[in-house]
Each structure stands twice: as C-alpha cells, then as structure tokens.
Amino acid sequence: MEIEPLLINFVKIFIVTQVLMVGVAFMTWVERRVSAIIQFRLGPNRVGPMGLLQPIADGIKFILKEETLPAGSHKTLFMLAPVIAFVTALCAFAVVPFGPVVEIFGRTVNLVILDLDGGMLFALAFASLGVYGIVCAGWASRSKYALMGGLRASAQMVSYELALGLAAVGVFLVNGTLRPTEIVAAQAGWFWNWNAFSGFQLLGFILFLVAGYAETNRLPFDLPEAETELVAGYHTEYSSMKFSMFMMAEYFAMMTMSSLAVTLYLGGFQPGFPTGDLSGWALWGLQIGAFVAKVGFFMFLFVWVRWTLPRFRYDQLMDLGWKRLFPLALANLVVTALLVAFDVIKG
Amino acid sequence: MIGLETVGFVFLATLALASATVVVFHKSPIISALALAFNLVAIAGFYLLLNAQFLALLQVIVYAGAIMVLILFVIMLLSIQSEGGLHRSGRIHSVLAPLIALGCAVALGVAVFRGSADGRFAVSSADFGTVRSIGTDLFTTFFYAFEAISLLLIVAMIGAVLLAKRRL
Numbered sequence: 001m002e003i004e005p006l007l008i009n010f011v012k013i014f015i016v017t018q019v020l021m022v023g024v025a026f027m028t029w030v031e032r033r034v035s036a037i038i039q040f041r042l043g044p045n046r047v048g049p050m051g052l053l054q055p056i057a058d059g060i061k062f063i064l065k066e067e068t069l070p071a072g073s074h075k076t077l078f079m080l081a082p083v084i085a086f087v088t089a090l091c092a093f094a095v096v097p098f099g100p101v102v103e104i105f106g107r108t109v110n111l112v113i114l115d116l117d118g119g120m121l122f123a124l125a126f127a128s129l130g131v132y133g134i135v136c137a138g139w140a141s142r143s144k145y146a147l148m149g150g151l152r153a154s155a156q157m158v159s160y161e162l163a164l165g166l167a168a169v170g171v172f173l174v175n176g177t178l179r180p181t182e183i184v185a186a187q188a189g190w191f192w193n194w195n196a197f198s199g200f201q202l203l204g205f206i207l208f209l210v211a212g213y214a215e216t217n218r219l220p221f222d223l224p225e226a227e228t229e230l231v232a233g234y235h236t237e238y239s240s241m242k243f244s245m246f247m248m249a250e251y252f253a254m255m256t257m258s259s260l261a262v263t264l265y266l267g268g269f270q271p272g273f274p275t276g277d278l279s280g281w282a283l284w285g286l287q288i289g290a291f292v293a294k295v296g297f298f299m300f301l302f303v304w305v306r307w308t309l310p311r312f313r314y315d316q317l318m319d320l321g322w323k324r325l326f327p328l329a330l331a332n333l334v335v336t337a338l339l340v341a342f343d344v345i346k347g
Numbered sequence: 348m349i350g351l352e353t354v355g356f357v358f359l360a361t362l363a364l365a366s367a368t369v370v371v372f373h374k375s376p377i378i379s380a381l382a383l384a385f386n387l388v389a390i391a392g393f394y395l396l397l398n399a400q401f402l403a404l405l406q407v408i409v410y411a412g413a414i415m416v417l418i419l420f421v422i423m424l425l426s427i428q429s430e431g432g433l434h435r436s437g438r439i440h441s442v443l444a445p446l447i448a449l450g451c452a453v454a455l456g457v458a459v460f461r462g463s464a465d466g467r468f469a470v471s472s473a474d475f476g477t478v479r480s481i482g483t484d485l486f487t488t489f490f491y492a493f494e495a496i497s498l499l500l501i502v503a504m505i506g507a508v509l510l511a512k513r514r515l
Contacts, residue, residue, distance in 0.1 A: 077381075117477045121404040128412030132384065135419055139377055147423065154420040158413055165408075178478050 004107075012113050013094075020093065024251040025055035031303050038307045065240040070141060073237065077140035082238065082245035085133025089252035092126035095119035096259040097181045099269050099288040102281075111269075111288070112181055119180040120172070123260055124165055127215055130253060131157040134217070134224060134234045137246070141237040149233030152314065153217065153224035159321040160214035160221075166329035167207040170336040171264045174199035174345050184268030191272035196265040199345055204332050205265040207325055212257040214321065216250065219306040223314055258298035259291075266294055355396055363389040376422045384415040399476035 029044070029052060036043025045051040069075065099111030116122050131154055138150015172178055174195055175186045187194045196205045214221040225233030235246045262268060269291035275283055312320070339345045366389060369382035387410045394403035474480055485493050 074378075077378075116400065118401050118404045121401070121408060121478075125404050125407040125412060128408055128416075129388075131412075131416055132381070135416070135423075136381065139423060151420060151423055154416045154423075158416050158420075161413065 008107065008109060009113065012109070012111075016093065016098070016113060017090065020090070020252060020255060021248075023255060024248050025059070027251050027254070027299060027303075028055050028058065028247070030300070031306075034300070034303045035307045038304075059244075062241050062244040067240045067242065068237070070143065070237045072142045074140040074142070077136045078237075079242075081133050081137035081140060082242045082249070083133075084136060085130060085249035086245045086252070088126050088130040088133065089249040089256065092123045092130075092256045093252070093259065095122045095180050096256070096263055097184050097268055098259070098291050100284055102284045110181070115181055116179065118178050120168060120178045120183070120260075120264070123180075123256065124161070124168070127164075127253070127256070128157065128161050130249070133246075133249065137238065138224075138234040141234075143237050145230045145232070145236045146234050149224045149230050149236070153234060156214060156217075156221065156223060156317060156321070159318060160211045160325070163207055163321060163325035163329045164211035164215055166326070166333055167204040167211065168260075168264060170201050170204040170332050171195050171199065173333075173336050173340050174201065180263050180268070184263060184270060187267040188270050189274055191267065194265065194267040194270075194272070200336065200339060201265055201332075203328065204336070205261070207329050207332065208261055208264065211321075211325060212261060213302070213305070214317070216253040216257050216302075218250070218254065218302055220309040220312050221317060222311060223317055226311060228311075254299060254302050255295065258295045258302070261298060262291065262294045352396060355392075359389050359392045359396070362386075363393075377419070380415060380419050380422055384411050384419075387411045387415065394476075397476070401476055401478045401481050 032054075033043040033045075033051065043051065044054040047053040047057045069078065094114040095112065095116055097110075097112035097115075101108060101110045103109070114122065134153040134157075135150045138146045138148075138153065141147070171183065175183045177183060177186075183195075192198055195201045213219075217224050223233075224230075225235065227233075230236070235243055238246060269287040271286055271290035275286065278286065336345070363386055366382045366386040370379045370386060373379045373382065388407060391403040391406040391411070394400075394406060
C-alpha cells in the first residue's frame with residue numbers, strides 16, 4: 001500500500017479540522033457581537049482586542065466547570081450523545097470541495113477530503129445521522145424537558161430532511177451528477193452560470209436554505225431547545241465540556257450546511273467571474289478565498305436571522321415543513337425535470 | 348498476510364452481530380432501537396466493502412436516518428408512561444419467530460454456498476455501485492419490478508392514511 005496518498009489525506013483532515021475548530025470559536029464571538037449590535041449593546045469586548053480572545057476564555061471556563069451526571073440517567077448514552085452529535089456534524093464536511101486541485105511541493109492535491117461519487121448523499125446521510133445525538137441526549141437525561149426536546153428534534157429533522165433532499169435533487173438533475181467536485185466544475189465562469197441562476201434553481205436554493213435552518217436546529221426553528229418552553233431542551237442536563245460539544249456541533253452543522261448551499265447553488269469555490277490568465281497560487285488563493293467569503297456570508301446570515309426572527313410555534317413548524325416546503329420542493333423537482341428533458345437547461 | 352478487506356469484514360461482522368444480539372435481548376426498547384440503527388449502519392459498511400457506495404449511502408439515509416428515527420420517536424412517545432412495558436410477547440411468537448428466522452438464515456446460507464460453488468456470482472465491474480449504473484439498471488433491466496414496488500408503497504401509504512383518519 002502506498003503511504004503518500006494516505007499521508008496527504010491525514011494532513012488534509014488535520015488542517016480542515018483545525019480550521020473548522022477556529023472557525024467555530026470565531027463564530028461564537030461573531031454570534032454574540034452581532035446579536036449585541038442588533039440589540040444596541042456592545043457584546044463581549046474586554047478579553048483581547050475587540051473581545052476576540054473571548055472564545056478562549058470560554059473554553060477554559062468550560063473545561064474547569066463541574067461535570068454533572070443526573071441521577072437515573074442512562075450513563076453510557078448520556079456520555080455518548082455529545083460525541084455522536086459532534087462527530088456526525090464534522091464528518092459531513094468531508095465531501096465539500098473547498099478549493100481546486102492545487103500543487104504543493106510538487107504533489108497534486110485535490111482540496112476535498114473525500115471525492116465520492118455519491119458525495120452529496122454522503123453529506124445528507126451524516127446530516128440525518130446527527131439527530132441521534134440529540135435524541136440520545138434527550139432520552140438518556142431522564143428529564144421531561146430533555147425528552148420533549150429529543151422528541152421534537154426527531155420529528156422536525158425527519159420532516160425537513162425531505163424538503164432538503166428534494167431541493168438538492170433539482171441540482172443533481174441540472175448537473176447530471178452527485179459528485180460535489182463535478183457540480184462545482186459545472187458552475188465555472190460568470191456568476192450567472194451558477195446553478196441558482198442558469199439552472200433555474202433559485203426556488204430550490206431558498207427551500208434548501210430554509211430546510212437547512214430547520215435541520216441545524218437554528219432559530220426560527222430551534223424548537224428542540226426552545227428556552228421559553230423547555231428550559232434548554234435536549235441539553236438541559238448537560239454541563240461543562242459535554243454541553244460545549246453540543247454547542248460546537250451546532251456550529252459545525254451550520255458551517256456544513258452553508259458550504260453545501262454554496263457548493264450546490266452558488267458555484268462553490270468559483271469566484272463568479274472568468275479568471276482569465278491567472279494561474280498558480282494567485283488563482284487558487286482567489287478560489288479558496290471566494291469559498292471562504294461565500295460560506296462566511298451564510299454564517300453571518302444564520303446569525304442575522306437568529307436575532308431578527310421570532311421562534312415558530314410547533315404546529316406552525318410542521319405545517320411549514322409538510323404543507324409548504326414539501327409540495328414546493330416537489331413542484332420544483334417536476335419543473336426542473338421538464339426543463340432538463342426539453343433541453344432548456346443543459347443536463 | 349491478511350488483507351485490509353478481511354480485517355474490515357471481521358470488524359464490521361463483529362459489530363453487526365453484537366448490535367443484532369443487543370436488539371434481540373436488551374430489555375429497554377430504546378436501547379434495542381438504537382442498536383438496530385447501529386446494526387443498519389454496520390450493514391452499510393458491508394456495502395461499502397463490496398464497492399456499492401450508492402447502496403451504502405441510501406441504506407444510511409433511508410434506514411438509519413429516517414425509518415429508525417421515526418421508530419425511536421414512536422417508542423419515546425409511548426414509553427413516557429410505561430418504561431419497558433413493550434416487551435411482552437405471546438408463546439406462539441416466542442416459538443415461531445426464531446424458527447422463521449432460522450429458516451431464512453439456512454435458505455440464504457445454502458443459496459450463497461451453492462452460488463459461490465458453481466460460480467454463479469460473477470465478479471462485477473468496478474463501477475457497478477455508482478449512482479449512474481444503479482440508475483441505469485433500475486430503469487432498464489428492472490423497470491417493471493421497480494414500478495411495481497412504487498405502486499406497492501403507494502398502496503401502503505394510502506392504507507396508513509385511511510387507518511389513521513378513522514381514529515382522528
């Protein structure tokens with residue numbers, strides 16, 4: 001067995017994980033600063049320049065906090081739940097191409113960890129496995145609030161997965177592939193070549209985004225942890241690093257969802273204009289920068305929406321999922337299929 | 348020298364058998380359901396070993412990601428009132444169920460051993476597990492069977508809605 005590809009993969013996994021970790025830490029700071037600005041406050045601004053070192057202070061505090069294990073809880077599952085949430089959220093990112101094929105030290109490196117034929121399905125599969133972390137947490141805690149949170153999470157995520165998957169199928173039809181690198185390659189050139197525009201997938205994009213918010217349990221769909229009704233929902237009984245892992249898992253899931261939306265609909269790492277005679281690291285840097293900027297915008301949108309919109313009621317949530325998003329996604333699929341069949345879109 | 352594939356197979360087989368045992372023998376229905384989900388993911392691992400990526404991913408999305416979550420949902424709803432009260436089964440069940448399972452296992456085993464003995468299981472091409480090849484197979488070779496199954500699913504769905512409506 002050749003050792004070099006394996007080594008390259010390990011390095012890629014290591015770097016991506018580290019970047020994501022730093023991104024998550026940064027996002028917890030952004031979340032609080034932006035929410036503060038939206039509410040005419042200042043937010044954390046004392047630790048380090050502009051409060052940028054606040055996440056590190058938080059990390060230290062989380063580690064030093066007491067670990068509690070509620071009486072009557074199922075201990076193994078209680079311990080395992082944050083791990084499941086964390087790992088599944090992290091794994092889904094593996095198929096996202098965050099840059100083109102580059103050459104480093106004379107070696108050709110494809111800037112995606114797992115270039116899989118059914119790559120988009122891989123991401124959806126891990127997004128759907130993420131619910132087990134929440135359900136296990138809810139059940140293992142042996143607390144009414146946590147159990148209700150787990151119940152809500154399972155129903156909500158199964159419902160919105162449908163709309164999410166169906167919306168994405170439109171893109172698969174347009175590009176004729178499920179491999180993320182090929183989907184991105186098909187959207188090169190000007191920004192009107194992106195699937196959201198030239199593929200007529202603007203509706204699909206909006207559906208995907210809305211369902212993605214529900215899938216990551218972010219406001220306005222954060223019913224599994226609705227404070228006003230359920231204390232903190234599925235992680236009511238969690239403290240210390242275990243709680244922190246749930247928090248990080250949520251941010252990982254947000255990043256994955258943003259990256260998937262960007263990859264599917266907005267050209268992935270394509271900057272949106274012909275790059276002309278740029279080559280080498282100037283081009284690759286521009287493309288990686290474009291990817292980071294796009295994902296960054298969607299991360300900001302997550303925060304923006306959270307502090308702007310109020311939470312849905314539970315029946316409204318189910319209504320929206322089954323009676324609005326699901327039929328719309330089906331209609332989008334049928335229309336896209338017809339457009340592809342009659343060669344309006346090049347499939 | 349044992350190949351990586353053999354190591355993977357033994358590892359997955361152990362996981363699958365262990366989780367299946369937990370499904371059958373554990374008292375708490377929730378743990379059983381979780382073990383079943385784990386078992387389904389392990390089986391997806393077998394598909395991956397056989398190069399059938401698409402099948403493996405669908406197995407995880409459909410069975411582990413959707414169906415098992417629904418089953419968990421129902422069990423959690425029911426066992427708010429009565430924990431562990433779901434495991435009562437009649438005498439006929441406890442005799443018939445193992446017998447039928449054993450019968451299926453024997454039938455499958457015989458088919459596999461015979462098939463591999465007379466070389467009926469030809470080695471497939473490397474890309475037989477991709478989305479494209481499975482899609483092509485489904486919509487050409489197995490078209491009628493595929494459509495018949497979708498009809499069956501619709502019948503089941505209408506039946507479920509009717510049964511639920513009666514109680515609403």
